[in-house]
Amino acid sequence: MPAVLGFEGSANKIGVGVVRDGKVLANPRRTYVTPPGTGFLPGDTARHHRAVILDLLQEALTEAGLTSEDIDCIAYTKGPGMGAPLVSVAVVARTVAQLWNKPLLGVNHCIGHIEMGRLITGATNPTVLYVSGGNTQVIAYSEHRYRIFGETIDIAVGNCLDRFARVLKISNDPSPGYNIEQMAKRGKKLVELPYTVKGMDVSFSGILSFIEETVFAMLVEITERAMAHCGSQEALIVGGVGCNVRLQEMMETMCQERGARLFATDERFCIDNGAMIAQAGWEMFQAGHRTPLSESGITQRYRTDEVEVTWRD
Amino acid sequence: MQASGGGAGGAEDRDDQQSSRIPACQSGSGSAEGEAVRRAPQGRGGPGRGRAVMEAAVARPQGEQAPGGVGSAGDVAPLAVRPRRGEVVLVPFQSPLEADMARRSLLPDAQRHQGLIRKEFAVNGSDLLVRWTADDLAFIRLSMNPFLDQLSLVIRNIWSLGLPPRQSRS
Numbered sequence: 497m498p499a500v501l502g503f504e505g506s507a508n509k510i511g512v513g514v515v516r517d518g519k520v521l522a523n524p525r526r527t528y529v530t531p532p533g534t535g536f537l538p539g540d541t542a543r544h545h546r547a548v549i550l551d552l553l554q555e556a557l558t559e560a561g562l563t564s565e566d567i568d569c570i571a572y573t574k575g576p577g578m579g580a581p582l583v584s585v586a587v588v589a590r591t592v593a594q595l596w597n598k599p600l601l602g603v604n605h606c607i608g609h610i611e612m613g614r615l616i617t618g619a620t621n622p623t624v625l626y627v628s629g630g631n632t633q634v635i636a637y638s639e640h641r642y643r644i645f646g647e648t649i650d651i652a653v654g655n656c657l658d659r660f661a662r663v664l665k666i667s668n669d670p671s672p673g674y675n676i677e678q679m680a681k682r683g684k685k686l687v688e689l690p691y692t693v694k695g696m697d698v699s700f701s702g703i704l705s706f707i708e709e710t711v712f713a714m715l716v717e718i719t720e721r722a723m724a725h726c727g728s729q730e731a732l733i734v735g736g737v738g739c740n741v742r743l744q745e746m747m748e749t750m751c752q753e754r755g756a757r758l759f760a761t762d763e764r765f766c767i768d769n770g771a772m773i774a775q776a777g778w779e780m781f782q783a784g785h786r787t788p789l790s791e792s793g794i795t796q797r798y799r800t801d802e803v804e805v806t807w808r809d
Numbered sequence: 810m811q812a813s814g815g816g817a818g819g820a821e822d823r824d825d826q827q828s829s830r831i832p833a834c835q836s837g838s839g840s841a842e843g844e845a846v847r848r849a850p851q852g853r854g855g856p857g858r859g860r861a862v863m864e865a866a867v868a869r870p871q872g873e874q875a876p877g878g879v880g881s882a883g884d885v886a887p888l889a890v891r892p893r894r895g896e897v898v899l900v901p902f903q904s905p906l907e908a909d910m911a912r913r914s915l916l917p918d919a920q921r922h923q924g925l926i927r928k929e930f931a932v933n934g935s936d937l938l939v940r941w942t943a944d945d946l947a948f949i950r951l952s953m954n955p956f957l958d959q960l961s962l963v964i965r966n967i968w969s970l971g972l973p974p975r976q977s978r979s
Contacts, residue, residue: 546962550969583918590914591966793917
């Protein structure tokens with residue numbers, strides 16, 4: 497019954513998780529939140545991660561009720577993501593692996609999301625909509641690869657929402673996307689032009705409703721196209737933007753029309769977390785993957801389809 | 810439990826090509842930069858425990874001479890004529906094991922900006938030596954700051970978890 501410790505810190509969330517045989521034993525996380533109107537920069541984000549990661553490690557072990565003797569493998573996010581935060585987490589993973597004399601595993605962040613989504617929801621072979629601040633991909637599994645059917649040609653959908661929030665100085669606490677969603681729920685009327693002024697007052701919910709409906713409809717379209725191509729009857733949403741209830745509603749409508757089933761996880765596992773890295777690491781460890789220290793450098797551009805998925809048929 | 814060949818300290822580390830012998834640095838006598846000594850925060854167990862004293866010595870501009878690299882002294886091929894700047898940081902640890910552990914943790918990401926700056930690691934006894942070489946001192950400064958942050962994290966990591974008894978004795 498191997499237990500895997502996973503480190504995640506590719507963006508502004510840092511998490512340390514422990515997974516053993518399909519059970520999440522611990523998953524503490526911290527988020528680096530910047531003031532409204534600002535985004536998070538690599539150097540500052542890395543500084544935040546360095547300040548909390550060792551405490552998070554202890555927290556994870558305590559929550560799991562385990563010691564170093566009980567851990568069988570150390571997994572960490574090799575990429576993709578922001579360079580400085582990735583490095584800060586990777587050096588800790590390497591040091592811990594040496595101190596405890598455990599094998600090391602570099603995990604693709606996107607695959608971490610997918611494997612956690614499959615674990616939590618029980619979906620067997622879904623078409624995956626991966627939507628977050630850093631990534632937007634439609635993915636289907638085929639012949640030991642997670643194939644990218646479609647993706648953004650510029651910025652991720654979460655990045656689009658975050659930038660919009662930045663312009664409007666919407667709070668980043670707990671996340672700009674969450675606050676956009678809450679404000680958009682109060683929107684009752686869809687307007688074509690995102691401009692609403694009432695005297696000296698302004699109303700933003702119409703603008704935010706417009707943004708969400710449009711970008712989410714785009715995502716539903718490309719997911720449906722991938723499902724049609726693959727003959728898939730399951731769809732799985734992963735990534736931080738996957739927490740958005742409106743997106744889930746729109747995806748559910750599409751799935752129902754196709755007679756397909758929709759799977760999604762809650763904010764514990766949608767948003768970047770250490771347990772998802774531990775889970776993907778667990779699958780890889782069981783399949784015999786190992787990452788030598790000399791090959792454990794981080795990769796800011798680590799494609800989902802670069803990984804040979806030997807743990808699936 | 811550890812699968813064969815999978816240990817973090819396993820023999821398959823192919824990083825020796827990066828562990829070039831760093832030649833003894835020339836102290837920058839009379840140089841404007843002089844020597845900067847920065848002491849890391851004290852850890853548990855008193856002043857001597859894991860204290861990292863970092864000495865930055867400015868190497869003279871290399872001119873036509875290529876930076877010292879793999880191979881014995883004297884096997885240096887000249888580069889095109891352009892000034893090269895170098896900095897060496899020496900970090901003493903409590904044991905060769907800790908120094909090598911730090912090297913293995915920091916080395917894999919050392920080559921991320923290889924086009925602009927070259928970073929070489931070596932362990933000499935209980936000392937970790939890191940040498941930067943670049944055309945512009947500004948690149949060295951930009952690289953050194955995050956390196957010191959990462960080094961500090963590795964040292965704190967070793968302090969907080971401690972060496973297991975069997976590794977301490979080796």
